[in-house]
Amino acid sequence: MKIQETSLPGVLIIEPSVFSDHRGLFMETYHSGRFAAHGLDVKFVQDNLSISGENVLRGLHYQITHVQAKLVQAVQGRIFDVAVDVRKGSPTFGQWTGAVLDDESHRQMFIPAGFAHGFCVLSKEARVCYKCDALYAPGDEGTLLWSDPDVGVEWPLSDPILSEKDQAGPRLKDIPPNRLPVYK
Numbered sequence: 001m002k003i004q005e006t007s008l009p010g011v012l013i014i015e016p017s018v019f020s021d022h023r024g025l026f027m028e029t030y031h032s033g034r035f036a037a038h039g040l041d042v043k044f045v046q047d048n049l050s051i052s053g054e055n056v057l058r059g060l061h062y063q064i065t066h067v068q069a070k071l072v073q074a075v076q077g078r079i080f081d082v083a084v085d086v087r088k089g090s091p092t093f094g095q096w097t098g099a100v101l102d103d104e105s106h107r108q109m110f111i112p113a114g115f116a117h118g119f120c121v122l123s124k125e126a127r128v129c130y131k132c133d134a135l136y137a138p139g140d141e142g143t144l145l146w147s148d149p150d151v152g153v154e155w156p157l158s159d160p161i162l163s164e165k166d167q168a169g170p171r172l173k174d175i176p177p178n179r180l181p182v183y184k
């Protein structure tokens with residue numbers, strides 16, 4: 001397993017060890033000991049599966065108090081995965097980073113707690129599995145407008161398929177401070 005830092009401190013790209021043979025391949029998608037050896041002392045409590053068609057964009061979402069660190073992987077297809085620092089008081093507040101995750105590189109993105117997360121689908125379909133270190137808290141969700149010009153995410157598409165919630169997401173400057181996670 002190799003770990004690369006990104007332009008946003010805390011957000012990491014993980015290149016897992018992939019063992020291929022004449023049958024196919026095997027990879028550990030998470031190993032607490034290997035993560036801890038790289039300083040990632042995270043224990044996941046929820047696994048999600050998200051299946052979307054081409055040009056779907058889900059995000060940008062976060063939980064306000066029940067903040068979630070995430071480990072994201074495209075187990076089928078190809079996505080552009082994005083993290084935005086929305087932690088009030090963070091020195092990198094409002095900054096973003098993105099990476100292509102797909103079923104050929106098997107790369108993963110680790111997103112620390114308190115970041116907004118979203119992705120858009122670049123293949124016909126994408127099956128995205130991601131682990132969270134805190135449980136879903138329905139009333140605790142926050143949304144950031146995917147196209148917020150102040151954040152300036154360079155999405156590799158222009159007219160995504162969005163949920164109504166995501167179409168109406170607020171710009172970062174319009175989110176009340178009490179609706180943002182706190183930088184610790």
Ligand SMILES: Cc1cn([C@H]2C[C@H](O)[C@@H](COP(=O)(O)OP(=O)(O)O[C@H]3O[C@H](C)C(=O)[C@H](O)[C@H]3O)O2)c(=O)[nH]c1=O
Pocket residue numbers: 048050058059061062117118119136163
């Ligand atoms: C997130 C979540 C949702 N749900 C239910 C709530 C809705 O009835 C339904 C769809 O939820 P939503 O439209 O919020 O799903 P996404 O737009 O994919 O949201 C996710 O998008 C970005 C990419 C994320 O990282 C978050 O995990 C999450 O916000 O699943 C649950 O039951 N448990 C959950 O953990």
